[in-house]
Amino acid sequence: MDGRLLLHVSKSRLWQVRDHIDTDRGGLVLCGDGAVSKAMELRKEEFTAPLLVDPEVYTSHVATEEAPFPRTEDEGFSFGDPQFDDPLRVSLNRQRAAGVTAPITPTGYIQAEDSAALLTATRQVEALDDPSVIFAAPVDVGWLQDDDSVRQLIGALNLIRGPKALMLGGQMDPLGRFPQAVSNLRRVLASVPGAALMRTDLAVFGALAHGASFGSFGTTGSLRHIVPPGQPVQSTRGVVAAPHVLFPELMGFFLGSKIAKAFAAADGPPCNCRVCDGEGLDRFTSMHGEHQRRAAAHNVATMGTWLHMLMGAAHGFDRQMRWHELCRTAVEHYPILNASIDQKGTFKPDAQLKRWAVLVPDVVPLGSSVPAGQRTS
Structure with missing residues (x-):
């Protein structure tokens, strides 16, 4: 997927962009309800471009040291079988069964300065010893605020040999919050081999220019950043009456x-x-x-x-x-x-x-x- 710009889109909005995907340099990241089943359907329809499914666990659950990959309600019953009792493996297996190009980890939202949750998540992914897995790093933009946080982020991400996908959290325009956020993002991309930037806005082009392996662009405003779980969505606009x-x-x-x-x-x-x-x-x-x-x-x-x-x-x-x-x-x-x-x-x-x-x-x-x-x- 090197150098590709994928479209991050919900199943309900796929009809708007399906016919305009650049198969040479593009692809899809499906998210939301029914994303896995829709991915399977697309593969049956011989959709051959890169196809990913974003579990989006970070929109509703915070990562913790004890549970960096939080259990969600739709995981079914384990019946005591460890194979079906691990939210990380269950999600990855479901995505693979749908025919994705590479599975994405169901990471919870990583709050600013929660290095314990971040380190536990990266160590669990590296323990899989599977370079095809994309580690989703849905981090609060506060990680890009100062040198110490940036160094910790870089160090944790470099524990993983496979691809890493940064997703930035914060209200409205996360990269506009801190004066140094953009330059620190550039620093992370330059220091972490295999890093990508997903679920973002036009920053994806800046990321690709500064060494990101690939990126995904949110087709709607809500898919261009992450609103931290539990926070109401802030907006400068009232009722949206036009696209x-x-x-x-x-x-x-x-x-x-x-x-x-x-x-x-x-x-x-x-x-x-x-x-x-x-x-x-x-x-x-x-x-x-x-x-x-x-x-x-x-x-x-x-x-x-x-x-x-x-x-x-x-x-x-x-x-x-x-x-x-x-x-x-x-x-x-x-x-x-x-x-x-x-x-x-x-x-x-x-x-x-x-x-x-x-x-x-x-x-x-x-x-x-x-x-x-x-x-x-």
Whole structure:
């Protein structure tokens, strides 16, 4: 799955993106109710792209030292048989039976600074001695707040020889919470071989640029980060009456209704992705099924263009520089666009995007033995 961008999607939303998966560089991560049975169904339909199932235990259960892979209600009865009494093995076996490319561990949410839970989880996975297992590391973004936490995270993840998938927890935009979160994420990716970033937003491109083995992008806002178990979902929006649309020049998601309102007195911004083919982004104005499907297809097509552009650059400094330039150009375009529609401050860049834009890649001195992209600031 190296270099692939998978779509993280619930079974109920699969219809929006099923026909737009890039089989050369993409794939699927199914989650939510019925994900395992849907994966099995897709394999029977000869779906050949990479296919994963995310158990999502971290959305409802916290990992502890005693139970890093918490028992859930749908695991059935063990009848005293140890083979069916281990939540970790039960989940992995169910996923394998469905035909997944690789099984993902049913890890609970790892709270900030809970090194005991993290270490127990990594040791149990390494004890499986199975390099095909993807260790899900659903960590609170607090792990990226300071040097000590980052070192602990790196050390624990490096106990596992197989693939490791970071998933970040926190309200709204986790990577926008701390000024150093983005640079510390880059540090983790550079220091942990086989690390990936899953269930995220556009940060997945930054991760791929900085050495992530693969990544998954959440097709809805709720799948672009983890809300810690037990916390109510925080949102700056009220009732969502239109789909979220990726504005390519701004590298940001905005409600289709917001775009339409902003451009009410001007021509809507055209999009040249293969789905829009020159049509305006101001046309996604309702939650009608077709609007949702077309908006999702546009989002996937736009990200596919970025992925090919990014992965077409040489690994290391060139790829990181290309990502940096994309972000910097997008941030600089915000005031220009607002001025063009005479609406100052209508569109605002996310804090995370601004941090990627100022994070200039390191230049490795000539003759250095350290590969480009592996040095951290």
